[in-house]
Amino acid sequence: MKLGFFTMPLHPPGRDYTQTLKEDREAVLLADRLGYCEAFIGEHVTDVCESIPSCLTFIASVARDTKSIKLGSGTVNLPNGHPAQIAADVAMVDHMLEGRFLFGIGPGGLRSDQEVFGNLELDRNAMFLESINHILALWAGDAPYNLKGQFWNISTEKTLIREAGQGVMVKPFQKPHPPIVVSVVVPHSKGVQAAAARGWTPITANFLQPAWAATHWPMYVKGCEQGGHKADTADWRVCKSIFVADDDATARRYAGNRDGAYGFYYWNLLTKRRIRGQADIYKHDLAMPDAAVTVEYLLDRLVLCGSVNRVVDQILAFRETIGDFGTLLYAGHDWADARLARRSMELMAEKVMPAVNAAIAKQSRAA
Numbered sequence: 001m002k003l004g005f006f007t008m009p010l011h012p013p014g015r016d017y018t019q020t021l022k023e024d025r026e027a028v029l030l031a032d033r034l035g036y037c038e039a040f041i042g043e044h045v046t047d048v049c050e051s052i053p054s055c056l057t058f059i060a061s062v063a064r065d066t067k068s069i070k071l072g073s074g075t076v077n078l079p080n081g082h083p084a085q086i087a088a089d090v091a092m093v094d095h096m097l098e099g100r101f102l103f104g105i106g107p108g109g110l111r112s113d114q115e116v117f118g119n120l121e122l123d124r125n126a127m128f129l130e131s132i133n134h135i136l137a138l139w140a141g142d143a144p145y146n147l148k149g150q151f152w153n154i155s156t157e158k159t160l161i162r163e164a165g166q167g168v169m170v171k172p173f174q175k176p177h178p179p180i181v182v183s184v185v186v187p188h189s190k191g192v193q194a195a196a197a198r199g200w201t202p203i204t205a206n207f208l209q210p211a212w213a214a215t216h217w218p219m220y221v222k223g224c225e226q227g228g229h230k231a232d233t234a235d236w237r238v239c240k241s242i243f244v245a246d247d248d249a250t251a252r253r254y255a256g257n258r259d260g261a262y263g264f265y266y267w268n269l270l271t272k273r274r275i276r277g278q279a280d281i282y283k284h285d286l287a288m289p290d291a292a293v294t295v296e297y298l299l300d301r302l303v304l305c306g307s308v309n310r311v312v313d314q315i316l317a318f319r320e321t322i323g324d325f326g327t328l329l330y331a332g333h334d335w336a337d338a339r340l341a342r343r344s345m346e347l348m349a350e351k352v353m354p355a356v357n358a359a360i361a362k363q364s365r366a367a
Helices: 017-034 055-062 083-096 111-116 124-140 190-197 216-227 248-255 261-274 295-302 308-322 338-366
Strands: 002-007 038-041 070-073 101-106 180-184 201-204 237-244 303-306 327-331
Touching: 002 017, 002 338, 017 038, 017 055, 017 338, 038 055, 038 101, 038 327, 055 070, 055 083, 083 101, 083 124, 101 124, 180 190, 190 201, 190 216, 201 216, 237 248, 237 261, 237 308, 237 338, 248 261, 248 303, 261 295, 261 303, 295 303, 303 308, 308 338, 327 338
Parallel strands: 002 038, 002 327, 038 070, 070 101, 101 180, 180 201, 201 237, 237 303, 237 327
Antiparallel strands: none
């Protein structure tokens, strides 16, 4: 099992924006130094808590200061931008990273972003599909372009001056394009099936109950079969909220506290879902009443926290529930205590993952 990193990020309102950007950047640089294999960065335009409006800009800012970690968009919300602009930006970032880029895409889930970009009432799934099809066509094709769609038409036929470079778009460093990744946030997702059919790989969200996370793999397998691809558990990424400390008491105090960074994270997500009548996504049993879905309930069921040995046991138990997967993505949270946050990432890489992989290897030998 490999170790990666995923951050929205999500900070309490009122924190100094310049400082949180520095901390978000430091978290990625720390992950690189510690050997995390990849880091995904989210983007949200109209939210001061989820405060990176352009994941590609952020990734470009750390490109030269990272050495080996792959950096991914988590995700570029395709309906909110023009396909030609996204295609060009992604191609540039892929060259800046010399192939260390992962192209995470999605339709976007923040409703205020949907409103401000004018697609709140539109079919954003249709926009998402048209956008990625246009992007792939731009990368695969040659000028002059002439792409037609319901939402966007793209052409340089009237203005092409090939010998001067005008009307011609850059292509990615990776051929034919960077690996495409999709985030999966609902149980029994038909989206992951459709993505798998096209050769794209999934990230299971950290706010899904383990029983619902387990439903993603069978859907991925179905999609791979439809598309003629081999389904490999190594291609399945699963995100989890994790906090590791030198002792259990510190871990509980930091990550199990409603008023702490992890408590704020789940309060924020729950508030946004509850106001839309969508608390079911957080339930381990759909029969439980909405009132029972509290921040304390989510912290208890969705956060893995404790000393090294305790977190190792929790990860192995989680894997037993959902099945084998290739990469565990450590979810980034606000650095309410920067020292403890850094220490958690260090313990995760240096102590927890070696023990997890030793246990997995032992289980494999005994099978």
